[in-house]
Each structure stands twice: as C-alpha cells, then as structure tokens.
Amino acid sequence: GDSVTQMEGPVTLSEEAFLTINCTYTATGYPSLFWYVQYPGEGLQLLLKATKADDKGSNKGFEATYRKETTSFHLEKGSVQVSDSAVYFCALDRNSGNTPLVFGKGTRLSVIA
Amino acid sequence: DVKVTQSSRYLVKRTGEKVFLECVQDMDHENMFWYRQDPGLGLRLIYFSYDVKMKEKGDIPEGYSVSREKKERFSLILESASTNQTSMYLCASSQQGSKETQYFGPGTRLLVL
Numbered sequence: 001g002d003s004v005t006q007m008e009g010p011v012t013l014s015e016e017a018f019l020t021i022n023c024t025y026t027a028t029g030y031p032s033l034f035w036y037v038q039y040p041g042e043g044l045q046l047l048l049k050a051t052k053a054d055d056k057g058s059n060k061g062f063e064a065t066y067r068k069e070t071t072s073f074h075l076e077k078g079s080v081q082v083s084d085s086a087v088y089f090c091a092l093d094r095n096s097g098n099t100p101l102v103f104g105k106g107t108r109l110s111v112i113a
Numbered sequence: 114d115v116k117v118t119q120s121s122r123y124l125v126k127r128t129g130e131k132v133f134l135e136c137v138q139d140m141d142h143e144n145m146f147w148y149r150q151d152p153g154l155g156l157r158l159i160y161f162s163y164d165v166k167m168k169e170k171g172d173i174p175e176g177y178s179v180s181r182e183k184k185e186r187f188s189l190i191l192e193s194a195s196t197n198q199t200s201m202y203l204c205a206s207s208q209q210g211s212k213e214t215q216y217f218g219p220g221t222r223l224l225v226l
Binding site: 089 | 215219
C-alpha cells in the first residue's frame with residue numbers, strides 16, 4: 001500500500017545551521033505531497049505542499065521539491081531558528097477521491113541557540 | 114480564519130468509563146478525521162467521515178466508535194476506556210476532494226487510569 005518514510009529524529013541543530021529532513025514515498029499514480037509542522041502543545045498545520053512532479057513548495061524559508069524519479073520530497077531550510085523547533089510530518093494524498101492523507105511518523109527538530 | 118476546536122485539551126478518565134471527545138469545525142468542510150498520536154508511531158487514523166451520518170474505519174478503529182449527526186461536529190467515543198488508549202487525540206477537517214489541506218485542532222491529551 002501507499003506509505004511515507006521520513007528520517008527518524010530527533011534532529012538537533014545549532015541556530016543558523018542548514019536543515020534537511022528526508023522524506024520518501026511509495027504510491028501508485030501521482031500523489032500530492034505535503035509537509036505539516038506541529039509546534040509544542042499544538043495541532044498540526046500545513047507548512048507547504050506540491051501537487052505534481054518538479055513542483056517546489058515553499059513557506060517560511062522552508063522548501064521541498066517533488067522528485068518523481070527518486071520518489072522524494074525532502075524538506076530544507078538554509079538557516080534554522082530556535083522558533084523552528086517542532087515535529088515535522090511528511091504526508092501524501094493519493095489524489096483519488098476522498099481517501100485520507102498518509103502520514104510519515106514525524107521528525108522532531110530541536111534548534112539550540 | 115479557519116478553526117477546528119476540540120472540547121478538552123486534557124482529560125483524565127478511569128478504566129471502563131465511556132469517553133466522548135468532541136470536535137467542531139467552522140469551515141463547512143465535508144471531511145472530518147480522528148487520529149491518535151503516540152511517540153514513535155506518528156499519527157494513526159482511527160475513523161473518518163465524508164458526510165453527515167457517514168463513517169469509515171481507519172487503520173486502528175478497534176475500541177472506538179464515532180458519530181457525525183451534524184456537518185460541523187464529529188465525535189469520537191471510547192465505549193469502555195482502557196489504559197492503552199492513553200494518547201493524544203487529534204481531530205482534522207478538510208474540503209471534499211483530493212489535494213485539499215487538512216486543518217487540525219489543538220489535540221486532546223487523554224490519560225486513562
């Protein structure tokens with residue numbers, strides 16, 4: 001079945017470091033891909049998305065490019081801040097009617113000053 | 114502004130009690146979802162609903178039931194709470210169709226003693 005695999009955390013970085021969180025997927029057809037973020041004590045919120053191959057989603061300095069050839073959607077940020085500390089979830093939408101999103105297990109990021 | 118609210122942020126119940134978790138969205142969304150979130154397991158889908166009075170089992174429906182009598186409200190019911198249902202419960206909603214963003218509530222942290 002469809003699945004999402006993301007790198008296990010926790011990831012600990014110093015402020016201003018470069019961030020990559022890997023995400024790969026298995027799906028039939030052409031899914032849409034999402035990154036959600038969960039700040040401490042809150043629910044998830046959409047960070048960015050891409051709906052077709054080679055699309056780049058971006059928001060708040062984060063970017064991810066939909067790579068069909070490598071079935072990947074890695075999240076990157078050039079310079080992280082303490083306020084980016086959160087859990088990040090990669091997800092896919094099968095694009096077939098009202099099927100729910102498939103989520104990865106989440107990657108916890110801690111940024112230290 | 115989009116809003117999904119959950120009836121409680123924290124809840125403590127005893128084994129065997131019947132527990133109701135309420136979720137309300139004000140966006141006129143057709144789809145609503147209940148997840149539980151546990152360390153190392155990420156988000157797991159319990160039940161979802163595409164319309165009033167409609168429900169579909171997710172990946173882990175055992176021990177849970179749901180009710181959707183009105184479009185804006187989706188209730189999760191633990192018929193007889195058990196300690197292994199101690200978890201964070203997240204509700205979400207979305208527009209009908211694929212590629213749509215899911216909007217999450219803040220979560221209910223349930224402790225079953």
